[in-house]
Amino acid sequence: MTSFIVKNECGASRTGILHTRHGEIETPCFMPVGTLATVKTLSPSELEDIGAKIILSNTYHLYLRPGLKIIEGAGGLHRFMNWKGSILTDSGGFQVFSMNALRKITGQGVEFTSHLDGSKHFFTPEKVVEIQSVFGSDIMMVLDECVPYPVEREYARSSLILTAEWAKKSKVFYELCTKKYSDIGMLFGIIQGSVYEDLRKESAVRTLEIGFDGYALGGLSVGEPNELMYDVIFGTLQHLPVNKPRYLMGVGTPEDLWECVERGIDMFDCVLPSRNARNGQAFTSAGKINLKNACFKTDYSPIDSSCDCYACRNFTRAYISHLFRCNEILGLRLNTLHNLNFMVKLSKRIRDSIANGNFFQEKKKFFEIYRR
Amino acid sequence: MTSFIVKNECGASRTGILHTRHGEIETPCFMPVGTLATVKTLSPSELEDIGAKIILSNTYHLYLRPGLKIIEGAGGLHRFMNWKGSILTDSGGFQVFSMNALRKITGQGVEFTSHLDGSKHFFTPEKVVEIQSVFGSDIMMVLDECVPYPVEREYARSSLILTAEWAKKSKVFYELCTKKYSDIGMLFGIIQGSVYEDLRKESAVRTLEIGFDGYALGGLSVGEPNELMYDVIFGTLQHLPVNKPRYLMGVGTPEDLWECVERGIDMFDCVLPSRNARNGQAFTSAGKINLKNACFKTDYSPIDSSCDCYACRNFTRAYISHLFRCNEILGLRLNTLHNLNFMVKLSKRIRDSIANGNFFQEKKKFFEIYRR
Numbered sequence: 110m111t112s113f114i115v116k117n118e119c120g121a122s123r124t125g126i127l128h129t130r131h132g133e134i135e136t137p138c139f140m141p142v143g144t145l146a147t148v149k150t151l152s153p154s155e156l157e158d159i160g161a162k163i164i165l166s167n168t169y170h171l172y173l174r175p176g177l178k179i180i181e182g183a184g185g186l187h188r189f190m191n192w193k194g195s196i197l198t199d200s201g202g203f204q205v206f207s208m209n210a211l212r213k214i215t216g217q218g219v220e221f222t223s224h225l226d227g228s229k230h231f232f233t234p235e236k237v238v239e240i241q242s243v244f245g246s247d248i249m250m251v252l253d254e255c256v257p258y259p260v261e262r263e264y265a266r267s268s269l270i271l272t273a274e275w276a277k278k279s280k281v282f283y284e285l286c287t288k289k290y291s292d293i294g295m296l297f298g299i300i301q302g303s304v305y306e307d308l309r310k311e312s313a314v315r316t317l318e319i320g321f322d323g324y325a326l327g328g329l330s331v332g333e334p335n336e337l338m339y340d341v342i343f344g345t346l347q348h349l350p351v352n353k354p355r356y357l358m359g360v361g362t363p364e365d366l367w368e369c370v371e372r373g374i375d376m377f378d379c380v381l382p383s384r385n386a387r388n389g390q391a392f393t394s395a396g397k398i399n400l401k402n403a404c405f406k407t408d409y410s411p412i413d414s415s416c417d418c419y420a421c422r423n424f425t426r427a428y429i430s431h432l433f434r435c436n437e438i439l440g441l442r443l444n445t446l447h448n449l450n451f452m453v454k455l456s457k458r459i460r461d462s463i464a465n466g467n468f469f470q471e472k473k474k475f476f477e478i479y480r481r
Numbered sequence: 482m483t484s485f486i487v488k489n490e491c492g493a494s495r496t497g498i499l500h501t502r503h504g505e506i507e508t509p510c511f512m513p514v515g516t517l518a519t520v521k522t523l524s525p526s527e528l529e530d531i532g533a534k535i536i537l538s539n540t541y542h543l544y545l546r547p548g549l550k551i552i553e554g555a556g557g558l559h560r561f562m563n564w565k566g567s568i569l570t571d572s573g574g575f576q577v578f579s580m581n582a583l584r585k586i587t588g589q590g591v592e593f594t595s596h597l598d599g600s601k602h603f604f605t606p607e608k609v610v611e612i613q614s615v616f617g618s619d620i621m622m623v624l625d626e627c628v629p630y631p632v633e634r635e636y637a638r639s640s641l642i643l644t645a646e647w648a649k650k651s652k653v654f655y656e657l658c659t660k661k662y663s664d665i666g667m668l669f670g671i672i673q674g675s676v677y678e679d680l681r682k683e684s685a686v687r688t689l690e691i692g693f694d695g696y697a698l699g700g701l702s703v704g705e706p707n708e709l710m711y712d713v714i715f716g717t718l719q720h721l722p723v724n725k726p727r728y729l730m731g732v733g734t735p736e737d738l739w740e741c742v743e744r745g746i747d748m749f750d751c752v753l754p755s756r757n758a759r760n761g762q763a764f765t766s767a768g769k770i771n772l773k774n775a776c777f778k779t780d781y782s783p784i785d786s787s788c789d790c791y792a793c794r795n796f797t798r799a800y801i802s803h804l805f806r807c808n809e810i811l812g813l814r815l816n817t818l819h820n821l822n823f824m825v826k827l828s829k830r831i832r833d834s835i836a837n838g839n840f841f842q843e844k845k846k847f848f849e850i851y852r853r
Contacts, residue, residue: 431547
């Protein structure tokens, strides 16, 4: 039904095509984040215009607001938000663990309190798959425990074992769901283990044993140094099959895309390009700038003169910086559109370089200009 | 160069075409408000899509931020904000008087303090024309004193005389500017006089003596009862020539459009459709609704099923109300787009009814459904 095909390889980096019920996604790809069934400030048609094929949404947040029934009543998440591309939904594990000091974990699942109204809820691995099935997600994530950094080795190990147990339950339940929902999405497993190489290996082995449509690396970019993260990724990917997509959760920057694709990652998501955009930070081919800085008040060039987005084709830094100074929403829109276009186009540039066998030259070129 | 032609009449209502350097505007028309060189939440291309031909911007606000030099450096206001349609700029008189408790008025002009940083500034009638010439406004407004409601007759009279003196200076200076700026926009005079019929007449006579490309009614919709406003409009318009456009400043609601066109108004502007949109209030053919209300949580119909805007073609009340509940910017965008489309399309419906000679039947039809 759904499948992943590797097309080109260049070192450990590779291009591929991921088929979902909502189209083909060329990998490596960057997925804009639309936590609450909206990529903040943008319309679905703008996301289509910049070439986004898949966005990420969030089980925890949508379960609490607007709630499952309202999305079910709309005929699923795609129809609710009128997005015709693919949707990956995070399981909510990360949110349960990062936003809930009072959570209670058992073998069955996790009890947590809503950050909105303090109401109590219980997520089981099965329930999280059920919710995502009702959403109609193209790619569902298993419930996992995401540990902070730094974390003691012992806790990291018991946590990865719990995550693997939950993953097993998720898979069993998913198999049942495939009978109930004829056109169900894919299910991805999540590899944990903090920054401990052997624990990452153990988590990978346990997760692979269960068998998923794709494998995600969780618990990274949570405070550890960049180089350590890159090493963990490199180490972990040695244990993953080549014929399944590898998704690095919550990462990252333009630099991260190059570094992690080089190590074999296929899929990325991160709030940074959109969140920072709303704070005035814009990506350009020459590096980051902040449009709120005084020097842009009279700069009548576009954010990035080599960019083809609506913002760069039509508006100057002077105008957008004026919008930021006045807290005008159009400023947030234009810069978000620009930054997400930057990430989507950067992914394409990376894919092209792999297909052309000059990934390393292109990476070098990028950093020569980007870091100056 | 620029001109106004009356095309159809039906009672006191009429349709016309206003030619500016940036195109033809069919009247009666509603002008979306873009105070700070942006119609809040929307892009210029969205304004084009809904059929807006002219927007309003504000001399006071733009003079303070980003300042004249930055707009001049961009090549004028149209290029600064990338708006290809027409722009009318209010003189800033209203803002100077409504936002500045410490203003000082003299025959020469008015001293005021910036609401942003408390800095002192002085507007003369000449300076305000100069600023708007540099902006490249298609329609410039003279500096006027806008009195509050209620106001004593004596103050209203001395104020209208001051406004007329300033108007004279504005006109003299404008004539000089026509030599300096080859392609200068039109200049409109403003009629004051509060709710006193004879003072409105006096103001009209004084303003007509000077002679302008169009005549605005200022100082209305500032707290007086609706019926009183309609009466003042009716009374004042008796003294205005038929061959010049009549602009009712800061008005109004969908109901106001019908009532005031009936009395002979050609042009409107108001922040209400966009400001209320951001608070969740949406216009529909059946009346106003507030999308934040609980009843819309599971309402899978569009805001207005008879509406052709992007919001109504693609999204449900349930989704947009979810966006409002989550404070998501897309909610503000979609509802603003819808409300402004409503006003622009309502203006067209009114024009068509005048052209077809059935204004009164259409007005009756509108209110039968709108008020139910």
